Amino acid sequence: MNRRTLLKTLSLGGIGTLIFNSKAETNKKTIRPLVISTWHNQGVAANTAAWSILNNGGSALDAVELGVQQSENDVNNCCVGLGANPDREGIVTLDASIMDHMGRCGAVAFVEGLKSPISLARMVMEKTPHVMLVGQGAQQFAREQGMEILPNKLSENAQESYNNWLIKSEYQPVINIEQSNKPAEESKITVPPAKLENGEFNHDTIGMVAIDSKGNLSGACTTSGMAFKMRGRVGDSPIIGAGLYVDNKIGAATSSGNGEEVIRTCGSFLVVEFMRQGYHPTDACKKAVQRLMEITPTNPKSVQIGFIAINKAGEHGGFSLNPGFDYTATSNEELHQKHVLKSMLK
Numbered sequence: 001m002n003r004r005t006l007l008k009t010l011s012l013g014g015i016g017t018l019i020f021n022s023k024a025e026t027n028k029k030t031i032r033p034l035v036i037s038t039w040h041n042q043g044v045a046a047n048t049a050a051w052s053i054l055n056n057g058g059s060a061l062d063a064v065e066l067g068v069q070q071s072e073n074d075v076n077n078c079c080v081g082l083g084a085n086p087d088r089e090g091i092v093t094l095d096a097s098i099m100d101h102m103g104r105c106g107a108v109a110f111v112e113g114l115k116s117p118i119s120l121a122r123m124v125m126e127k128t129p130h131v132m133l134v135g136q137g138a139q140q141f142a143r144e145q146g147m148e149i150l151p152n153k154l155s156e157n158a159q160e161s162y163n164n165w166l167i168k169s170e171y172q173p174v175i176n177i178e179q180s181n182k183p184a185e186e187s188k189i190t191v192p193p194a195k196l197e198n199g200e201f202n203h204d205t206i207g208m209v210a211i212d213s214k215g216n217l218s219g220a221c222t223t224s225g226m227a228f229k230m231r232g233r234v235g236d237s238p239i240i241g242a243g244l245y246v247d248n249k250i251g252a253a254t255s256s257g258n259g260e261e262v263i264r265t266c267g268s269f270l271v272v273e274f275m276r277q278g279y280h281p282t283d284a285c286k287k288a289v290q291r292l293m294e295i296t297p298t299n300p301k302s303v304q305i306g307f308i309a310i311n312k313a314g315e316h317g318g319f320s321l322n323p324g325f326d327y328t329a330t331s332n333e334e335l336h337q338k339h340v341l342k343s344m345l346k
């Protein structure tokens with residue numbers, strides 16, 4: 001049977017697998033281990049930690065957990081961990097998810113006082129028959145697992161941002177400022193993001209996906225969500241298939257940006273499905289952004305979404321809706337390399 005006839009006779013799922021395999025066959029060198037994470041500002045520290053595991057033969061699962069924990073522990077990070085901006089009641093609530101090469105997944109949402117929501121998400125995955133725990137139930141489970149629940153106390157940066165926000169208390173949740181060329185103080189966007197020491201803006205969410213030396217994939221995603229969000233609001237990060245998805249046969253994807261848009265499109269799942277059809281990670285992310293633009297009821301100029309992805313062959317890429325999104329890649333070929341994404345809108 002020649003290749004064309006074979007393709008015709010296979011089912012859709014089969015075709016996807018075949019195209020992907022044939023692509024992988026022609027890919028001369030499979031790159032692994034490999035880790036990528038959203039943003040370069042926080043991505044270098046996160047990838048460094050993940051790489052310390054991957055480069056010593058450790059698992060992608062351990063690598064992504066340790067990797068994103070660096071952002072959770074960074075008290076100056078405006079948008080991840082307990083140092084991040086609070087909701088509009090002044091309380092920090094955190095979301096996280098994790099997924100491994102066996103299709104196991106765990107998530108927590110709307111959790112207060114927890115230093116490492118990603119580790120709790122992993123415990124949900126490994127120690128319960130469930131996928132997601134939220135709010136007080138998640139806190140109770142954390143206590144049972146010996147994790148400390150800290151009282152709500154805003155970091156210095158978050159307190160300052162919150163005080164500024166309270167002056168107008170405008171409910172206009174805009175997640176990323178990187179699409180604006182203006183400095184924060186001149187921008188019309190009412191959410192003031194923390195600035196890093198080098199003058200660059202900080203960003204929301206860390207999403208990380210990795211492949212280890214055995215060829216196993218895992219991913220993790222953790223965030224405080226939108227600054228000054230409505231109490232109880234949960235974004236895409238803890239939703240498996242939206243903020244994160246891993247299929248060990250195909251690849252893994254994660255997202256950063258306005259979670260509502262990503263949830264609407266099952267964004268990370270969609271990226272993996274496009275990779276299943278044979279698309280390079282960059283093209284798969286682009287097609288997911290295209291889909292998002294087709295169905296969003298929101299003005300696409302007013303929101304930001306970026307996807308990043310890796311495939312089983314160790315290729316990686318990403319694509320965003322608006323300009324200004326970047327990610328960090330680490331492998332034996334590139335050390336914490338910054339990749340600036342192409343975007344749908346200019």
Ligand code: GLY
Nearest residue numbers: 225235257258259
């Ligand atoms: N992407 C993070 C959020 O929307 O909460």
